[in-house]
Structures are given as C-alpha cells and as structure tokens.
Amino acid sequence: AVRLEESGGGSVQAGESLKLSCVASGYLVEKCGMGWYRRAPGKEGEVVPSSQSPVTRDNLVARVTDRGTPTYADSAKDRFTISLVRSRNTIYLQMNNLKTEDTAVYYCAAHCPWGPATWGQGTQVTVSS
Numbered sequence: 403a404v405r406l407e408e409s410g411g412g413s414v415q416a417g418e419s420l421k422l423s424c425v426a427s428g429y430l431v432e433k434c435g436m437g438w439y440r441r442a443p444g445k446e447g448e449v450v451p452s453s454q455s456p457v458t459r460d461n462l463v464a465r466v467t468d469r470g471t472p473t474y475a476d477s478a479k480d481r482f483t484i485s486l487v488r489s490r491n492t493i494y495l496q497m498n499n500l501k502t503e504d505t506a507v508y509y510c511a512a513h514c515p516w517g518p519a520t521w522g523q524g525t526q527v528t529v530s531s
Contacts, residue, residue: 403429404426404427404428404434404512405427405428406424406425406510406511406512406520406522407427408422408423408424408509408523408525409422409423409424409525410495410525411525412526412528413529414527415529415530415531416500416502416529416530416531417499417500419496419497419500421494421495421496421497422494422497422508422525423492423493423494424436424438424492424493424495425490425491426491426492426493426512427491431512431514432468432491433514434468434512434513434515435465435466435467435468435512435513436465436466436493436510436513437464437465437466437473437484437493437513438465438484438493438495438508438509438510438511439461439462439463439511440506440507440509440527441506441509442503442506443506461509462475463475463477463478464482464483464484464495465511465513466485466493470486472484481497481498482495482497482498483496483498484496493510495508500527500529502529502531503529504529505527505528505529506527508524508525508526508527509522509523509524
C-alpha cells in the first residue's frame with residue numbers, strides 16, 4: 403500500500419507564502435502520479451465519498467503525472483507551483499501570494515494505475531487578512 407505523509411501547513415497573512423510537502427512510500431510508488439486537493443471551511447456539509455476519500459477531483463489544486471507533468475486548477479495558476487522530486491517520491495506545492503479564499507484543509511493524493519486514489523490525512527492552511 404502507498405502511504406503519504408504531509409507537512410508544511412500553517413497560518414499566514416494574505417500575500418505570504420507557504421510550501422507544502424508530501425512524501426510517498428510503498429511498493430511501486432514511483433508508478434504513481436500525485437496531487438494536492440483542498441476542502442474549504444463550510445464545505446464539510448457536502449457529501450463526500452468516505453473518510454478514505456475526503457475530497458473529490460473537483461477540489462483539485464494541482465497534480466503531476468508519474469513523470470512530473472503538472473496540471474493546475476484555474477485558481478492555482480500563476481500563484482502555485484507543484485513539483486516532483488522523484489528520487490524522494492516527494493511532491494511540493496509552493497503557494498505564493500496566498501489569499502483568504504485559499505484557507506482550506508489540503509490533502510495529498512497518490513494516483514496509482516492499479517487502484518483508487520490514496521489520500522493523506524490533510525494539513526490545514528489558514529490565510530488571514
């Protein structure tokens with residue numbers, strides 16, 4: 403099984419930056435794409451599939467293929483950068499010029515070709531004005 407360990411969340415002022423990290427481990431993890439998703443406050447009432455899938459693909463922030471090709475949500479373009487260090491099986495999400503609407507729990511996910519996504523526990527990002 404793939405395991406994910408997230409770090410880097412916190413509380414910042416609007417306009418500041420944060421960098422999230424997610425380390426993946428497990429058999430053949432190098433075959434997996436990875437990504438960041440988020441769920442904003444007030445969205446807890448929405449139906450989510452299960453505790454094992456705390457967000458849906460509609461909550462995408464950015465993701466990379468197993469070879470590091472990135473895809474961004476429109477809200478993340480120009481401000482966020484996702485990068486993959488394959489030798490460490492780690493993805494980073496550099497978030498610049500943060501806005502209050504970026505406040506959310508950010509979840510790391512691994513997308514492996516043999517099964518459903520694996521999700522991390524989530525890390526809180528709070529941006530205050």
